[in-house]
Amino acid sequence: MMKQNNHYKLATIFVSATLILSVILLAKSGAASAFNDEDEFVTNGKRYSSYSAYLQSDEFRNSGGRCGFDSIREKFRHRYDEEKAALDCSLFQSDNLGDYFPNVIYTIPVWVHVIRADDGLTGEVSDALINSQIDVLNEDYRAGANTPGGSGNDAQIQFRLAGVSRYNNSIWFYAGEEIYAYMSSMAKDPHRYLNIYTKELGTLLGIASAPAESAGQSDDSVMINYRHFGRNSPDTAPYDQGRTTTHEVGHYLGLDHPWGIFGGCPNGDPPFCYSNGDLICDTNPEEREIYGCPYQPESCGSLDPYKNYMNYTDDSCMDQFTIEQVYRMRCSLENYRPNLYEGNTDPTPPPTPTPCTDGLTPVFRLYSEGLLVHLFTTDENEKNVLDAGPVWNFEGIAWYVYPGPRDGVVPVYRLYSDALKVHLYTTDENEKNVLNATSIWNFEVIAWYVLPGYQDGAVPVYRLYSDGLKKHLYTRDENEKNVLNATSVWVYETIAYYAYATCQ
Ligand SMILES: [Zn+2]
Incomplete structure (x- = not known):
């Protein structure tokens, strides 16, 4: 049950990070034309019958494009020791999670920044899609009855659309890592708002900042590939139900992937599971990323948490956070983002979906x-x-x-x-x-x-x-x-x- 393949996995993370940067730069250098008007999708000289077909290919799955969070966390690895000893939900350890039992509702105001190209059309995300994305977040984080996330745990965290800004700026739209510097011109007080940016990310679906390192700074953000924002985002199956944002907001609130920092099969027993894997004990250890929606997959001797929002499975496959993930998110809010949530005695019941x-x-x-x-x-x-x-x-x-x-x-x-x-x-x-x-x-x-x-x-x-x-x-x-x-x-x-x- 030792951490396995550390060197291999670390190398993978670095390769992934490089690839992520390169896909962003690729988009900047004009390869965005890979998304052409026809159904066909071309990337790295390879042709796919559609973008959706590419999203289900090994090439996408091996690209690291599903989520860029590993590269964010790796930036802070040199601070592993001091981080580990920090607050209850640091980047490398969880402590006292039971203290964060959900007993009041936290409402987070969200500011959505839609960055479009100079033409004002490329990258547009409609108000309807934005509203549907807020709905998906509320359904998933509140485990709303009769919603696709209804079988999960109610985190008693909900989201309110506070405002939308739209920009026509091709430099920002196609920017790679420089986008983090440009955010200082756009961000709505990151202490008080969850800033979500949509833009061209090439073949990366989304990326988020970690609360322990970025809370309140101008680049504190969730960034989503504009194609994948909202419910029923067009032609983006199987990542078309708004769960990229559910997943990235999970990172923003302190969660990691179920295979955690190193992958492999770390010790899943307490207290070890609070400082390895995903720093959570009630998500079974998972050897590596899971795509698609396999039938009850197992690794590390137990059922993989393949339906967890922090996995890489299809949007329609996911339906839950575990209770300890709920604790860790609330811990992150209380410790790192104390001014972000409001109305914390709001008795609003979980959202009831529109009747069929x-x-x-x-x-x-x-x-x-x-x-x-x-x-x-x-x-x-x-x-x-x-x-x-x-x-x-x-x-x-x-x-x-x-x-x-x-x-x-x-x-x-x-x-x-x-x-x-x-x-x-x-x-x-x-x-x-x-x-x-x-x-x-x-x-x-x-x-x-x-x-x-x-x-x-x-x-x-x-x-x-x-x-x-x-x-x-x-x-x-x-x-x-x-x-x-x-x-x-x-x-x-x-x-x-x-x-x-x-x-x-
Ligand atoms: Zn992720």
Whole structure:
């Protein structure tokens, strides 16, 4: 369990930092034309069918472009010893995190600086995208019910858009590291505002300053590649749901990546885990960055925190901060950014999302590690009660369905087997009747209503069966379906029905 490959990893970080600088400079020197009007994306002489295809390529993943924070932290490595002994949430150690239990809401005013090229068009980020980005931050940091981050921990940190500045300045827009000097002309009091800059970053998605080193200085900032700002940022999948900003703000509030400073598999037991890895003990050690959205990946002998906002997985894969990450962020605010948050007795409840249009309702997926079984329910109260107990864990919103009958939908029958202790769902009335006539299955209720076939915007819900476990499993995740079907345990049976992946 010793820190492994230190030299290798350090070398990687330096290479990454160099690459990050070079992609910024590359953009400055005109290679920004890699983003052309056609779908095709060209970089380093290589052609990709789209920017999105590039973002999912090994070339992007090996470039260090996902996040530039490693290069920021490395700048302060020479101060390792003095830093380590500093406040409870220094750059290299955590102490007394339990003292930072969230009991009041901290609201952070945000000033967004949209830096555009001289033409005033290149680099534009609309007000709608800016507002949607603030929404995403609030959903994620408050773990708002029925939002994509609803299964996380409520950090009781929220964000308020205080203002937007727009600039037409190609020198700033294309600047590499010099941008930090130019910020002195733009920054809104960094002691009192979170300054977020959007600009050309080449193929780097985002970068943030560390509170222990930069709090309150003119270059104290979160910088986001303008293409990746806001929810549903165009043509930037799989980093198009505003989670680049959620991630970078996490750095700004004192968090590190789950693989931490050196990578490898550091000792994950307290107290060691407070001074290695990501300086947090309730994120399992992770050997290295994870991309995409693999099915329950493991390294270092435990499940990797692949859904954590501080990982490198797809935006749609992420849904949580751990409670100790919440403590560390609040520690960073209280110690390094004491004038940044306001209204700290604000009783504002977590944001409630706009109700789904067209009456759709979420299906919550819970899992019991003891029972090795999933449970699906549209009853939020049932979900909350089960999730609070020791048996069930809420995993996320599975898909969206109709709670009642309407034109073009069919009922989903729920059956239960007391002998097998599992539920079965079917839209097949005949299957329902046949099973109900046996001594094993009992028809309980119509669970919800779904589409029997494909319709615009709908997604298939796959049904798998395990003969060994005598259980069905339902998923709309094609990757999960394929991974499970490749095992000897699960067999893909059929498309159960069609539902919606989002609230519409
Ligand atoms: Zn990062």
